[in-house]
Amino acid sequence: MKKIIIAVLLIALLTGCSGANAKLSNGNEVIFKTNDKTFTKADLYEAMKSNDYSSIIITKLIDAIAEIEEINLDEVKKEVETSYDEMVEQGYESYIAYYYGGKDTYISQMLSSAILEKLTESYADNNYEDLKKEFAPFKAQIAYFNDEETANKVLEATKANEKTFETLVAENGSSSDATEQIYTDNSDLPVEVKEAISKMNEAGYSDVIISTTYQSSTTTDTTAQTDQTVETNKYYVVNLVNKDVDSFKDEFVELLKTSLLDSTKVINFYLAKHDFKVYDQKTYDLLSKNYEVK
């Protein structure tokens, strides 16, 4: 008897190598049958699972998380319905009918996005300190020029209060946006500019910062192929306005909610918070491509 039990356990160990496959309760129900073959619900289930159904799972998860987090789903639905009414007033009813198949489908699809927005807001509000460290935001005006002389001229004129920094930037042929805005560690700025800002402890103007980029190109004539590397310098001037994030906390949190936080990060947070676990191998494989799954 002992030997049989051990043998069965070993065989089970072998089959366990392939990962769990969550089965239907009524998988044996027949869809159609031939003389030698039966196609069941279990077969249909496997056929449908051969496609990528991760979006279905994520939608259901968002609903579940919203319930756990006690988000007022009725209120969210009302907001979505209001936005639908506004779209209709603006003449988009036929557009919605064509692209979404009608009001009900539109609301169903928009609801998931709306709930995720609420979760993002909640996440930003409740994780401010961690996000502050992660993004290291600061307020600044940043402009660049094509030559060092112009950059220095603008810098000197700004310091002498001749005109505002924005006006001088515009007047001296720069195409950069010198309005005051919040930048973060993730902002698209050259490494040299980020390094210079990290060393600035007080508000004020930087020295001119030189950023060099290299672009490779290949030219071909009738006889040979020539590789060229073109070096381009840009000359940056930074007006650091404020590094004290707490003094512009509301603006930073608003930016987090509207653009800085991506949905995957937010969903991952709530999956970890609520001990999300998967018990089906195919589902695990699909979700783990983009999400942190246990």
Next chain:
Amino acid sequence: MNYKELIKKYWFVGVVAILFVVFLVVYSKETIKTKEIKVSGLTHDGKDVVYKIGNDKYFYADDLYNELYNLTGNSAAFNSLFQVLLNKEIETTDELKTQAANQVAGILQTYDEETIASAMAQAGYSGVDALQNYCLDSLKYTAYMKKLYTDNYDAYVAPVMEAEAPRNISHILIKVQDVETITNDDGTETYKYNPTQEETDKLNAVLEKLKDSSVSFAEIATEYSDDTSASSGGELGLSMKSTSNFVQPFADAAFALKDGEISGVVETTYGYHIITVTIPTFEELLENNDFLQVLAQYNVNVDAKTLVAKTDEYGIEIVDDNLKKFIDENLLAEQKAEENAEAE
């Protein structure tokens, strides 16, 4: 104790050792190959769980089935039925298997595994390993459609031949640089040509050559045509009315020609054209994918309708009411309406 007695006494140890080694090999291969984590299963309330979140939120396999079924259930079930019917209708011959294997080799050389797996999934097949089955099923489908069209030429093909006038078109183009397009009051366009002497001479030379029966149209096109098709004897390939994008005067002339006929001088905004056509046989057209696609556009769902009508013949019983309803409403509605009308 001799070795036979040793084996008799300790046989079970040997079995355990072998199974353990097999386990190590399989597990290592799986892990190395996929670098994936293998999840364990969970049952709750007697049902298999897909995921759990929070203290008490379970999503069961039954729930996932319902969600997937709402989106694709009927079409997925029908596709499986269709495949069974197709396999009954078209035998899996060694020739088809070899053709499929050759297709697989070609695909594997051209595309990476991820791209192939994604395309397989969209077609309802799971993973790269199903590629042979996918290619075989595609070849069987093509074989079925060719047989269907051949056996039902009058019903499914003749109207398309009439409407589309498929033909292989060749032409010789003499470009005229100075062409003025005049839009008439009725919206039509006419052209005012100001050809150079060289352009006129070239056209006349072509017209003279065409009178010489020892010289083929293709040879004249290669020598004189200003179009890029000159290198292939002026051939533009198979054209059909709905899919060609020729300018109107060219299309009007080309689709009016009989088999082997050569047009007069056709004037378009590009210059002067001389056009000829050859009308392919139906057997030749069946080997052309563009033609098969046009046939399919004219005969919507004829593949599904004709196969599903054979369920009784092949002893297939559809048990699921949803699938029956799907077939009745989408494929058999017209046929049933006709039968009802005849009965009345």
